Amino acid sequence: TAQAAPPGNKDVLVHLFSWNWNSVARECRDFLGPRGFGGVQVSPPQEHVVVNGFPWWQDYQPVSYGLNTRRGNESEFRAMVDSCHAAGVKVYADAVINHMSGQDGGGTGSGGSRFGHYDYPGIYQHQDFNHCGRNGNDDIQNYRDAYEVQFCELVNLADLKTGADYVRDRIAGYLNKLLALGVDGFRIDAAKHMPPADIAAIKARLSRPAYLYQEVIPGAGEPVRPEQYAGNGDLLEFHYGEDLARIFNQEKLSYLRTFGSTLPSGSAVVFTDNHDTQRGSGVLTYRDNARYALANAFMLAWPYGSPKLMSSYEFGNKDEGPPAEASGRTRDSVCFTDRWRCEHRWQVIANLVGFRNAVRGTGVNNWWDNGNDVIAFGRGDRGYLVLNDEGPVTGRSFQTGLPAGRYCDVVHGNFSGGACSGPVYTVDGGGWFRADVAAQDGIALHVNAKL
Ligand code: LM2
Ligand code: CA
CATH class of the missing domain: 2.60.40.1180 (Golgi alpha-mannosidase II)
Structure with missing residues (x-):
């Protein structure tokens, strides 16, 4: 059965999107802990592709389950977890387990591993991937077909055969390594693209209980629905941010009186925007300034779901990565400089975290x-x-x-x-x-x- 929304008595999460491990460690100690944040979601910890210009989405193309990334190495990762725990802040890792890379030509990963599209030496070869036999290139086209959504390729990303024991064991081995480093749970990336039973089988292989929240983006008329994943853990609630934006931008705040969504409150992780939706339209983001602050204040003060705050860097085009060294390594995050927007530090937002903790349990x-x-x-x-x-x-x-x-x-x-x-x-x-x-x-x- 699903574990209740984030463990502990502080349920506010913040996604420090693209922050390097040293910066997260510092933020836990200096700000998140003292201000009552319950947890931090960190960007994917596994080795990833390296692409010209270092776009942010490199992180969503795994090359191996080594922990050398643009954000730091394994010992820095461990030190981050320790620093957050010392500050009373839990750490949730973004787990990219549906697929590996999508670069047709292959290349060398952030940790120096060589790879080809269906060839990751020492872990996965051609037989460890789904080859769905649709659409000429095995890519997902029809979201009204559950088989395509779960067995074809999401934007050419090599789709792991999560139905196979061998693959389940490798994925669980990776997640167990993170648990051994002290991680408290996982955001399950692209959960919609894996059958719920595959995620359940991976969860059953975990060495200890972990908080899971899954990304299943609902679409009108689609057969794969968030509710189908409720048995595995919590769910990111995508309607929430869209509804909130519509009410603030086009309707009236008085409509908020009954605000909520269709998922049970105890299993919904709610958010105004995330790293994907802030690059599209129809949600409020840091670019909305005061209105964004008000919307986050409402989310934090309102007893539906568990809030996940977004902490962004400014971008000119939607591929642009975080501030980086010439080597591709992500620069330290210094709030309000160098494009780091740090919405979680805005006075209203940060102080409403304390408000939420103070009113916990009341109606x-x-x-x-x-x-x-x-x-x-x-x-x-x-x-x-x-x-x-x-x-x-x-x-x-x-x-x-x-x-x-x-x-x-x-x-x-x-x-x-x-x-x-x-x-x-x-x-x-x-x-x-x-x-x-x-x-x-x-x-x-x-x-x-x-x-
Ligand atoms: C997610 N959830 O299901 C993440 O939240 C989302 O950010 C990820 O997409 C996606 N799933 C895969 O993990 C991002 C980004 C894509 C990017 C992929 C892989 O939004 O644009 O795709 O990561 O890096 C990029 C290119 C795309 C190309 C693909 C493979 O934009 O054109 O497809 O790489 O080379 C040919
Ligand atoms: Ca899949």
Whole structure:
């Protein structure tokens, strides 16, 4: 049966997309741990292809299960896991196990391994791949055909025969190596392209329990559905970010009152955008600035699913990789310089992580909206959030469930050492406080930021 959404009592994950291991180690120690993040998703740890210009998607073309990548080597990886654990942050690795590389000509991987399209010396040869016999080149074309989706090639990527014991053993060997290094679980990349039973068979070979969350992108009229994978673990919920973007961009925030999706809340990992969707359209991204911050604030404050935050680097075209040395090695991430956008450090987003931890276990109460784009709600007697995605609101009284007292507005200030660096609101004995709310802004109060 599925393990409940991220283990532990802090359920916020952040994807430090493309960050190298030394930088992740530092971020766990200096920021993620102290700010209450529950886990970090790191980019794929296995040896990958190297392509001209070092596009980000090199990482999704495995060459071997050695751990020499553009982000560091095995000892740096181990040191990262140790640093994150010391800070109380779990580590989830992006597991690319449906396929190997897609380069027809073959080449040399990031760790120096030679390879051909269906030839990975010492691990996989031609017989270890599915050759589906469709469409002339074995590529997936028809997503309404489950056989094609799972047994043909996703953009020419050599499709592993995950139905075979030999292949299952090799994949499990790789995941067990990561577990031995201390990793806490896996994002299962391209899960949709493997039959659910194949993932179950690999999971059964793991040396210890691990948290799994699977990428199964739903498509209208398609036979392969996220629900079919629920027995293996949690699911990334792709509708969530699209629905949230539509409500913010075209509809009204008042519609958020019943926000959720079709998956059970306890098995959904929700996100505004991810590394793929931020390169397309129809979702909110760092490029939306204040509105993006508000949408993330809502996600963090709302009790549906477990949130996964995106932390991006800026890109000119959708293939562009992270800041790199001439050698192809990824440069250290220094937030707000060198294209690193660090959405997880934006004050609103980072402080709403603390809000979420403070209100854990409570329900929504005291919902109020203006019938348009101003909303407010409480979480039991622990927290209260106001979001305004229209013009200024002046002199309004808000009914909360909070105990009387003085609270730090963590949208505008940090609470530390008993002091608030931003505005403070006084909640009276009846739970009320009075405030102005600027356009495209908000207020967040919680009991762990009470003066
Ligand atoms: C995923 N989930 O199912 C990842 O989230 C997604 O980012 C991956 O695609 C994909 N599956 C495979 O793991 C990315 C990227 C593709 C890229 C692949 C492989 O979005 O554009 O494909 O990684 O690197 C690239 C080229 C493509 C070429 C392919 C094989 O863009 O044109 O196909 O390599 O050489 C001929
Ligand atoms: Ca497959």
